[in-house]
Amino acid sequence: MASIFTKIINGDIPSYKIAEDEYNFAFLDINPNAKGHTLCVPKKEVDKIMDLDEESYMRLMAFSRKVGVALEKAVPCKRVGMSVIGLEVPHVHVHLIPLQSMANATFQHKEELTKEEFEAVAEAIRAHL
Ligand code: AMP
Secondary structure, three states: OOOHHHHHHOOOOOOOEEEEOOOEEEEEOOOOOOOOOEEEEEOOOOOOHHHOOHHHHHHHHHHHHHHHHHHHHHOOOOEEEEEOOOOOOOOOOEEEEEEOOHHHHOOOOOOOOOHHHHHHHHHHHHHOO
């Protein structure tokens, strides 16, 4: 069965899309650690990041860097943190998280955003790509 992220990539489930290329897709995390929390996902459905072939891994990292640079310009923060967990969704994804403090990196504190806030931050990130 297709993962929830494959359904997002295929447009079967809505998302706040940030960017897309031939191999990867970026969208806002729906339950963000902080405003602007973005996920970068390879279109090829692989569960664990260490199981990606090297080329796909390098492409995902380059894509994540591009999105992360835009995110850092768009959202005031001390820096953009990057982490890969994957315990909830078995489809590789890189978390890009605007950090003000360590609390933003722990996945314990979540920020509630309205639809309008999601749309506005997505637009701000896209504007810096
Ligand atoms: P993990 O697999 O532990 O790295 O976490 C999966 C992440 O995917 C979590 O931060 C979720 O909030 C996020 N997530 C799950 N479903 C969706 C969705 N439909 N749209 C955006 N983000 C999602």
